Amino acid sequence: MTFFRILFLALALCLPFSAAAQDDGPNGTITAQNDAQTDAAMATRIREILEELGGYEDVTVTVSEGIVTLRGTTTSITEVTELSQLVNRVEGIVAVKNEVVETSDIVRRLNPAVERFRNRVEQLIVVLPLLLIAGAVFAVIVSIGFIIARWQNPWDRMAPNAFIANLYRAIVRLVFIVVGIVIALDIMNATALLSTILGAAGIIGLAVGFAVRDTVENFIASVMLSIRQPFGPNDVVEINGDQGKVIRLTSRATIILSFDGNHIRIPNATVFKSRIVNYSINPEMRFMFKLAVDFMADLGEAKRIATEAITELPFTLATPAPAVWLGEVTDSGIELVVTGWIDQTSTSLLLARGEALRRVKSGLLAAGIDIPNTTYTIHMAGSGEQTSHTDEEMKRPPPTVEVSDLAEVKETTAVELEAMVNAERNQDQTEDLLRENAQKE
Secondary structure (H helix, E strand, O other): OHHHHHHHHHHHHHHHHHHHHHHHHHHHHHHHHHHHHHHHHHHHHHHHHHHHOOOOOOOEEEEOOEEEEEEEOOOOOOHHHHHHHHOOOOOOOEEEEEEEEEEOOOOHHHHHHHHHHHHHHHHEEEEHHHHHHHHEEEEEEEEHHHHHHHHHHHHHHOOOOHHHHHHHHHHHHHHHHHHHHHHHHOOOOOEEEEEEEHHHHHHHHHHHHHHHHHHHHHHHHHHHHHHOOOOOOEEEEEEEEEEEEEEEEEOOOEEEOOOOOOEEEEEEHHHHOOEEEEEEOOOOEEEEEEEEEEEOOOOHHHHHHHHHHOOOOOOOOOOOOEEEEEEEEEEOOOEEEEEEEEEEOOOHHHHHHHHHHHHHHHHHHHHHOOOOOOOOOOOOOOOOOOOOOOOOHHHHOOOOOOOOOOOEOOOOHHHHHHHHHHHHHHHOOOOOOOOOOOOOO
């Protein structure tokens, strides 16, 4: 009995293990079948995607344990790269083995290009009517703008000179061109392209602006000078150390005629930033010179004689009145500073100054006021016979001064230079931003 009990217990313990062993076979088969179905479904899914995209007819797809293997050829290396990225997006893919290569068949590689060209030609045929209408509208708008810009009266009245009038005309043309482009793009339903065009134009304009910065600066200076008119034709000016009479102001430079007869071209950017001295705006101009008198002379009498001599000159103005004052104490004597005013439109400044100096010197010598001579005579020892001169012999009699003894001080030089400038202006009238009747700054 005991033996049968032990045998029964052993059989009872082995039954569960036997049942478990019998169950392992069917479950494993079902799992393997599920994995195979999943791989097949993924392969089918990838093939359908590639078929919809087109261009991958020679690509084969195999899936095993979630690993996709791609083999075959495509028309470009770009499609090979995009293929890997596309397959990786499919759910359940573990890895992708891309063995696709670019085909060497020239015909296959040209077919996509031919197809794209055909599509674009078809699109152009579809868009051609709208394109013709948009082009016609653009041409009409631009033509209207150019016709308006050609009108003379409104722009010449609005602008201070011809240069600014031409600038207004250019702005009008540009405005109508931009309006024509916007309307044409709106007809073609491509207004989004306008922002791209404007952005590109802005970048190009910025680059060009940096490249031709000096030219742009010179152009802006020309505009400002033509509006402000700091000088006019035949004005005597000093610009950046150069003196002369103004011939013309162009869109690039200011041309002056120096007193030596030379043409000087100064860039307008330099003129606009430089210190400009215009000697012709105010007709009254002052001359000044210094004359030394002896230390022992009566300085009050010397001032009175110099003042009377300047006042009696017919070309000096009463207002502002002549002035004489004591200057520096030098080795040669005490300076008298003498000034007087003239009308430069009828009197030469240089000739008036020279004649005033001559009359003051003659008046001082006639009154017995000595003008020191700073010339030194050196006698070398043993140089031979020396002659001695008394003080009376060294003195020269003062010259007689007559009121009628007056030199010609008319402004002949200025008239001659003005004739030269007028001849230059009449010879070339292509471009001049200066106006005779312009209000000067």
